Amino acid sequence: QSAxxxxxxxxxSPGQSITISCTGTSSDVGSYNLVSWYQQHPGKAPKLMIYExxxxxxxxxxxxxGSKSGNTASLTISGLQAEDEADYxxxxxxxxxxxxxxxxxxxxxxx
Amino acid sequence: ExxxxxxxxxxxxxxxxxxxxxxxxxxSFTSYWIGWVRQMxxxxxxxxxxxYPGDSDTRYSPSFQxxxxxxxxxxxxxAYLQWSSLKASDTAMYYxxxxxxAARRTFDYWGQGTLVTVSS
Numbered sequence: 001q002s003a004x005x006x007x008x009x010x011x012x013s014p015g016q017s018i019t020i021s022c023t024g025t026s027s028d029v030g031s032y033n034l035v036s037w038y039q040q041h042p043g044k045a046p047k048l049m050i051y052e053x054x055x056x057x058x059x060x061x062x063x064x065x066g067s068k069s070g071n072t073a074s075l076t077i078s079g080l081q082a083e084d085e086a087d088y089x090x091x092x093x094x095x096x097x098x099x100x101x102x103x104x105x106x107x108x109x110x111x
Numbered sequence: 112e113x114x115x116x117x118x119x120x121x122x123x124x125x126x127x128x129x130x131x132x133x134x135x136x137x138x139s140f141t142s143y144w145i146g147w148v149r150q151m152x153x154x155x156x157x158x159x160x161x162x163y164p165g166d167s168d169t170r171y172s173p174s175f176q177x178x179x180x181x182x183x184x185x186x187x188x189x190a191y192l193q194w195s196s197l198k199a200s201d202t203a204m205y206y207x208x209x210x211x212x213a214a215r216r217t218f219d220y221w222g223q224g225t226l227v228t229v230s231s
Binding site: 003032034036038040045046047048051052055057058087089091093097098099100101102103104105 | 161
């Protein structure tokens with residue numbers, strides 16, 4: 001199972017909005033509304049930010065939002081803050097045999 | 112509060128065996144899958160495999176099938192990841208994570224990670 005495709009890096013200035021894409025196939029992203037997004041700061045464990053394409057766990061800022069169209073999911077962060085600078089990974093359910101597949105990760109730089 | 116506490120960092124030589132652990136608390140350990148995720152230095156997350164402690168049903172990513180063994184001891188709410196013969200390429204951070212407690216069919220709660228270094 002190939003990894004989902006994400007841009008290696010994105011950047012934005014404080015207060016701006018950015019979007020990170022995550023492209024899969026009809027076997028994973030395209031087949032299930034079960035895309036999640038994780039934030040990982042250096043030296044820390046990943047943190048769940050979005051699940052089921054667009055749902056936020058309790059405690060996650062509403063500046064984070066998710067969407068999906070066809071085989072591509074997206075994470076949008078609005079009102080960028082310095083603390084948002086981190087690596088972001090998408091993940092999709094891929095069926096009962098494969099279970100999960102991750103994206104390669106995107107480094108977000110807040111300028 | 113759901114918590115996953117992993118065993119400490121390990122330094123091993125090539126060819127040695129190793130078993131790392133992940134102890135769950137604050138939830139019904141036997142009712143949710145626990146998975147293992149590898150992160151090699153400077154690289155992304157890779158799903159390795161997953162176990163359902165209730166009946167020990169275990170699934171592996173094709174990339175890791177035959178390379179590692181995942182197990183669980185439900186009497187002590189602990190999952191394990193083990194190697195019979197380590198290679199230098201096994202050097203990585205390994206995370207355990209629960210699946211499906213707060214978020215359907217994805218990893219929701221994560222352990223703090225166990226750093227495994229394999230060097231001669």
